[in-house]
Amino acid sequence: MADRIWMLMALVSLASIITAAENVNYTFGQTMVRFLGKSPNFQIYPNTSLSSYLQLRFSKFEERDSSDKKVQGHSVESLASADPTWTAGNTTTSDGTNLTYVRMTLKPADSQGFSADCPTNSGRRMLAAPSSTTTNATVTVTLYFGLDQNTSFPFGQNKTVNVSKGGLKFNVEYSDWPFCNANNILSMEIDLLIKGDAAAQPAVSTASDGTQVLSVPIGDNMTSNIYFANYAYEAQNGTHNMTVGVNATTSGTTSTVTLRLPNPTPNTTVYYDPTVTSTESGQGGSAAGLRRTYLSALLTALLSAVYLLA
Numbered sequence: 001m002a003d004r005i006w007m008l009m010a011l012v013s014l015a016s017i018i019t020a021a022e023n024v025n026y027t028f029g030q031t032m033v034r035f036l037g038k039s040p041n042f043q044i045y046p047n048t049s050l051s052s053y054l055q056l057r058f059s060k061f062e063e064r065d066s067s068d069k070k071v072q073g074h075s076v077e078s079l080a081s082a083d084p085t086w087t088a089g090n091t092t093t094s095d096g097t098n099l100t101y102v103r104m105t106l107k108p109a110d111s112q113g114f115s116a117d118c119p120t121n122s123g124r125r126m127l128a129a130p131s132s133t134t135t136n137a138t139v140t141v142t143l144y145f146g147l148d149q150n151t152s153f154p155f156g157q158n159k160t161v162n163v164s165k166g167g168l169k170f171n172v173e174y175s176d177w178p179f180c181n182a183n184n185i186l187s188m189e190i191d192l193l194i195k196g197d198a199a200a201q202p203a204v205s206t207a208s209d210g211t212q213v214l215s216v217p218i219g220d221n222m223t224s225n226i227y228f229a230n231y232a233y234e235a236q237n238g239t240h241n242m243t244v245g246v247n248a249t250t251s252g253t254t255s256t257v258t259l260r261l262p263n264p265t266p267n268t269t270v271y272y273d274p275t276v277t278s279t280e281s282g283q284g285g286s287a288a289g290l291r292r293t294y295l296s297a298l299l300t301a302l303l304s305a306v307y308l309l310a
Contacts, residue, residue: 026100028146029166039080040104040141044168044224052219054200055193056170058141059256066183073115074180076139082111084139097151099144106139118180135178143170155229155273157239172232172261175269185245186261186270191254194218199255202226204248212246214257228257232272234264244272 025034032045040058045051062075076082084106092098108114116135144153145168152160153169163169177186192200195218202214210230217223234240245260264270 026145031145031166031168033143033145033168035102037080038084038086039078039082040084040143041080042143046218046222046224047220050220050222052195052222054216054218054224055191055197057191057193059189059191061139061186061188063177063179063184064187064260065181071180071184072119073113073117074178076106076108076111076114079106079139082106082108093151093153095151096149098146098148099151100146101142101144103140103142106141108137108139109135116178118178137177140173141170143168145169153273154236155271156233156241157237161273170274172259172272172274173270174261175264177263179263179265182263182265184263186263188259188261190257190259192216192257193255197253199250199253201250202248202255212248214248226257226274228259228274229272232262232270234267234269234271236271236273238271240264240267242270 023034023036025032027033027048030047030049032048034043034045034053036042036055036057041055043053043055045053058079060075060077060079062077063071065071084104086102086104088100088102090098090100109116114137116137144163147163147165147167149165150162152162155161161169172188174186179186192202192214194200194216200216200218202216205213205215207213207227212228212230214226214228215223216226228244228246230244230246232242232244234242242262242264244262245258247258247260249256249258259272261270261272
């Protein structure tokens with residue numbers, strides 16, 4: 001009972017500190033997650049006795065047309081300044097796994113410059129919003145962590161994503177986005193950083209199933225491997241498989257992953273779940289030197305990491 005009371009107090013503190021735009025740490029086992037301010041921006045320390053970390057900073061999302069041009073008024077250029085709402089809590093999955101979640105919810109219509117109206121040259125609106133002042137667009141990035149046993153999360157009908165004990169995962173979700181054309185997509189950018197705010201230097205490869213694998217050296221003989229699926233569904237248990245583009249670029253002090261998320265028409269929702277991220281010691285691949293923590297792709301953070309309701 002005392003442990004549960006302590007955890008409840010910690011969660012209240014976590015949500016209130018994030019809302020106040022301060023940093024907060026959460027430690028479970030050897031792993032620590034540090035939330036930075038009010039945006040979906042967090043650092044993962046795979047070993048608290050070391051200073052190495054991988055930082056994921058969800059920076060912006062914007063609608064783009066078939067020529068990859070940004071659709072005017074259909075973007076949130078800075079999630080950090082968009083004043084999202086934060087919630088945190090404990091939950092238990094159907095198999096009895098206890099875990100903690102942190103969820104960021106954002107209303108794009110409340111962001112400066114966002115409008116549900118389409119520019120006159122953008123083509124026919126496919127998922128029309130009532131007006132520029134009445135859109136219900138919502139973004140949610142969710143991060144799950146502190147799992148007390150191995151478990152799995154649904155991703156598609158009769159399909160799952162496995163996450164190990166002590167692991168992390170994030171979701172990206174959105175619905176009823178006011179796309180201006182059936183061929184338009186939603187672009188979401190995630191910056192990758194390592195210790196010292198340095199740009200990560202990921203090595204990119206493609207798995208046999210099309211998954212994009214980013215292997216990021218983070219120092220202290222540690223490497224984080226992030227797996228981005230090349231598809232999304234219309235719901236967590238959905239059946240409509242939609243293509244997701246993944247592009248990683250590094251330029252100067254910036255390393256960015258750009259997700260090209262689909263227009264779900266005739267559906268109105270999209271659920272994207274980057275799969276497991278593992279962190280392992282680089283000691284020649286020996287069993288004694290291998291240690292994994294897992295992050296599956298914030299956001300519902302997040303990171304889960306995103307729910308957009310229009």
